[in-house]
Every structure is written in C-alpha cells, then in structure tokens.
Amino acid sequence: MHVIIRKLTGSQYENVLIPISKANTILELRKLIHNKLKIDPEQQMLLFMGKELVNDHLITDYGIQNGYTIQMVVRQHKSPNKSDELSKSSDTSATTTSSSSEKIIEGNNKEITLTSSDYYKVGDQIDVQLVDNGAWYEAEIIGIKKKCVEGEDSSNDNLIFTVKNAPYVMEFESDVKFDDIRPRSFYVYKHSELKKDMVVLANYNIEEPDL
Numbered sequence: 748m749h750v751i752i753r754k755l756t757g758s759q760y761e762n763v764l765i766p767i768s769k770a771n772t773i774l775e776l777r778k779l780i781h782n783k784l785k786i787d788p789e790q791q792m793l794l795f796m797g798k799e800l801v802n803d804h805l806i807t808d809y810g811i812q813n814g815y816t817i818q819m820v821v822r823q824h825k826s827p828n829k830s831d832e833l834s835k836s837s838d839t840s841a842t843t844t845s846s847s848s849e850k851i852i853e854g855n856n857k858e859i860t861l862t863s864s865d866y867y868k869v870g871d872q873i874d875v876q877l878v879d880n881g882a883w884y885e886a887e888i889i890g891i892k893k894k895c896v897e898g899e900d901s902s903n904d905n906l907i908f909t910v911k912n913a914p915y916v917m918e919f920e921s922d923v924k925f926d927d928i929r930p931r932s933f934y935v936y937k938h939s940e941l942k943k944d945m946v947v948l949a950n951y952n953i954e955e956p957d958l
Contacts, residue, residue, distance in 0.1 A: 748813035750806075752780055755820050762816075767806060774802040780819070792820040792915050799885060799916055801933060810935045861891040864906055864925075872931045874948075875910050875923055883948070885913040885931060889920075 748769065754761045765779050777788035793800040795809050795817050811817070862869050867888055875886045890909035903925040910928065911920045932948050941947070 750776075750811060751814065751816040752784075753816050753818045754784070755818060769805075769807050771806050772802065773800045773804050773806070776800075776806065776817075777802070786819075786821055789914060790822045792822055794818040794820070799913075801885065801913070801915075801931075804933050808933055808935060859893050861893055864891055864893075864903070866903075866925075867891065867908065867928070872913070873910065873928045874930070874932055875921070875928045877919065877921060878923075878927075884916050884919070886910040886916075886919075886928075887913065888928075 749764050749766045752763045752765050754763065763780075763783060765776070765783060767776055767779060771779075773793065774788065777791050777793070780786060780791060781788055795811060795815070798809065800809060800817070867873070869888055869891060871888045873886055873888060874883050876883050887910065888908055889911045892907040892909070894905045894907065906925050907922050908925070908928055909920065909922050912918050936947060
C-alpha cells in the first residue's frame with residue numbers, strides 16, 4: 748500500500764507518494780519520509796484527521812488505509828544556544844528538586860514533591876487539556892506535587908501535575924489539575940463499536956473538515 752504525504756509550506760503544499768506496509772509504525776513511516784524528502788524525523792509533525800501521529804503506534808491504529816493523505820508540517824531545528832540554555836535550566840531544576848523534596852508555601856500549608864499518585868506517575872504519557880484554548884494535546888508528566896492543607900483530607904483535587912509537550916507537538920510546559928489530564932488516547936473505534944452514551948474523543952480537522 749501507499750500513503751500520500753502532504754507537505755504544508757505556508758499556503759502551499761506538495762504531495763509525495765510513500766510506499767508503506769500496514770505493519771509499519773509511525774516512526775518507520777518518518778524514516779521513509781526522511782529517505783524520500785531528507786527531512787529529519789524529529790522535524791516531522793504528522794497529522795491525520797486532526798490527530799498528531801505517535802511514533803510507537805502502528806499505521807493501522809489510526810485507521811490509515813491505502814491512498815489516504817497524511818499532512819506534514821516541518822518543524823525548524825532549535826538553535827544550539829537555546830538547547831544549551833534549556834539543558835542548563837533543567838539541570839538546575841533537577842538539582843533543586845533533589846536537594847529539597849518538601850517546601851513550605853505559607854503558614855501550615857505544604858507542597859510535597861511526589862513521584863507518583865494513585866493513578867499516574869512521572870514519565871506517564873498522557874493527553875492534557877490546556878486552559879488557554881481548551882484543546883487536548885499529547886504530553887508527558889514530568890512532575891507531581893501535592894498541596895497538603897492542615898485540616899483538609901488529602902485527595903486528587905490537591906494534586907498538581909507538571910506536564911511537558913510530546914516532541915512532535917507545539918512546545919509548552921504547564922501545571923494542571925487531575926481533571927485536566929487522562930491516559931493517552933490511541934485506539935480508533937470502528938462505527939460498529941460505538942454504543943449509546945459512550946464518551947469518546949472525536950478529532951476534527953479545522954483546515955480540511957472533509958478530509
């Protein structure tokens with residue numbers, strides 16, 4: 748089988764035919780695109796029906812069939828200086844965290860750094876809803892904190908999750924609440940599997956609604 752990679756450049760686009768197998772992963776597809784277009788895999792933002800494609804998932808996980816079109820936006824390489832600065836910042840942050848796992852916020856309220864909660868742990872791949880636009884993005888949990896308020900029972904409402912974007916989506920790092928995250932969605936339901944009252948994530952392609 749083959750897919751059409753639509754390389755988007757501003758208001759222009761270029762279609763390129765890529766032969767693939769249904770058994771290929773998205774990462775293998777990125778390598779095939781690199782062989783054809785000489786675009787590094789980490790620069791490729793691949794979109795299908797409004798959803799960004801994840802490296803370790805199969806082509807078939809997204810319902811991609813022979814002749815389907817996958818959109819690609821090319822990301823720019825980061826400048827070395829910026830990468831060095833981010834690396835130094837991360838090292839400093841890690842040192843600070845390891846030296847003090849508990850800090851006083853105010854009065855008898857405490858903020859405790861955790862490595863896991865009842866449902867999530869640091870390193871989990873999740874979907875997160877950002878407050879600024881209400882959209883869901885794929886991300887990773889890089890920190891968990893719990894606010895301990897004297898006289899109140901501990902609950903998920905007191906948890907704060909620090910999340911960072913997946914490498915193939917727009918850059919962000921944000922502190923969010925328990926209700927703003929969920930396990931990473933990847934399964935594509937067939938019409939026959941959908942039942943009344945099911946709550947599912949539906950992708951919508953704003954640029955090409957009929958795709």
